[in-house]
Amino acid sequence: MYSQALNNAPAEPAADDPRFQARIDAEDRIEPNDAMPEAYRRTLIRQISQHAHSEIVGMLPEGNWITRAPSLRRKAALLAKVQDEGGHGLYLYAAAETLGVSREELVDQLLSGRAKYSSIFNYPTLSWADIGTIGWLVDGAAIMNQIPLCRCSYGPYARAMIRVCKEESFHQRQGYEIMLTLCRGTEEQKAMAQDALNRWWWPCLMMFGPPDTLSPHSDTSMRWKIKRFTNDSLRQKFVDATVPQGLHLGLTFPDPALRLDETTGHWAFGEIDWDEFRRVLSGDGPCNRERLAARRKAHADGAWVREAAQAWAAKQAAGREAA
Numbered sequence: 001m002y003s004q005a006l007n008n009a010p011a012e013p014a015a016d017d018p019r020f021q022a023r024i025d026a027e028d029r030i031e032p033n034d035a036m037p038e039a040y041r042r043t044l045i046r047q048i049s050q051h052a053h054s055e056i057v058g059m060l061p062e063g064n065w066i067t068r069a070p071s072l073r074r075k076a077a078l079l080a081k082v083q084d085e086g087g088h089g090l091y092l093y094a095a096a097e098t099l100g101v102s103r104e105e106l107v108d109q110l111l112s113g114r115a116k117y118s119s120i121f122n123y124p125t126l127s128w129a130d131i132g133t134i135g136w137l138v139d140g141a142a143i144m145n146q147i148p149l150c151r152c153s154y155g156p157y158a159r160a161m162i163r164v165c166k167e168e169s170f171h172q173r174q175g176y177e178i179m180l181t182l183c184r185g186t187e188e189q190k191a192m193a194q195d196a197l198n199r200w201w202w203p204c205l206m207m208f209g210p211p212d213t214l215s216p217h218s219d220t221s222m223r224w225k226i227k228r229f230t231n232d233s234l235r236q237k238f239v240d241a242t243v244p245q246g247l248h249l250g251l252t253f254p255d256p257a258l259r260l261d262e263t264t265g266h267w268a269f270g271e272i273d274w275d276e277f278r279r280v281l282s283g284d285g286p287c288n289r290e291r292l293a294a295r296r297k298a299h300a301d302g303a304w305v306r307e308a309a310q311a312w313a314a315k316q317a318a319g320r321e322a323a
């Protein structure tokens, strides 16, 4: 039965197959059982799994503040946000699995240090203002990057992103509201907000990936409508949207070159430290080791939960067979 199913499987098109490209160009959604070039499948597994890992690792810097949130209301909101991120990881691992890779394999890639996750989560959260800044800037950058992914050519990823983006929008607002409260508070609170912005601004700009001229995947991903905008264009959109928000808070940005270009209407900004970006990606950021150690420990501590769930599923299946 299985070999027959395989024989009937649609032949895999070549990476430059004009019929596959025509479907993409016609904005046709590619679904799990459709024929697709192997390179398209691999690109999606790479991007979706890196995205899933980012959500799961992204729970750690904020999870660090749940017990120290300054009020019950802040604690409840932060708990819900971190829980949402775990959910995003789940939708994304499930979307990756539709491409023929198992969750175990992907988790193993993360825990063994072979998989990438967003550079931003290798920075420490030193004060409560960092939680506001993560919501405002990190989730703000995520929304900028992820709204176009709702129109990604691969159906399961695009559909997962719709829900993710709705939740990210709530996250961004709760972060900005924390910043507003701090900036309207005491001098000390405002200084805390300024310090957090100073530390997070440049790493947030790095979230969008290397400059277009050094991005090996952008051209192909744009042709296949996985990505709709280049890294640099999304980075610019983010800066344009965010600088006025920071000025409204009465904060300054740690970039002496930042200025509004009256002719283009865009905010020009200074040179990003791409050496730092490369260092963080190579595993040498401030918290890389800590993050992976925390994920490994969580995975080991959760082994009994996975075993119990499997035993329960086996029992249920045996019960169904006996009935």
Ligand code: BYC
Pocket (backbone or CB within 6 Å): 046, 047, 050, 051, 052, 054, 055, 058, 059, 085, 116, 117, 118, 119, 120, 138, 139, 141, 142, 145, 146, 206, 207, 208, 209, 210, 214, 215, 216, 217, 218, 221, 227, 231, 281
């Ligand atoms: N950090 O050719 P490029 C979140 C890698 S989650 C680490 O431009 P591509 C959130 C890139 O993977 C945020 N690695 O690649 C969660 C590639 O490596 P490989 C994550 C990066 O794929 C919780 C290489 O550099 N969001 O928002 O066309 C709380 C060359 O780059 C980074 C997503 O994952 C980076 N910053 O474009 C709050 C969104 N940048 O595979 C928030 C989906 C680049 O060749 N992903 N690299 O070894 C994307 O949109 C794209 O994958 C990227 C990169 C824009 C990130």
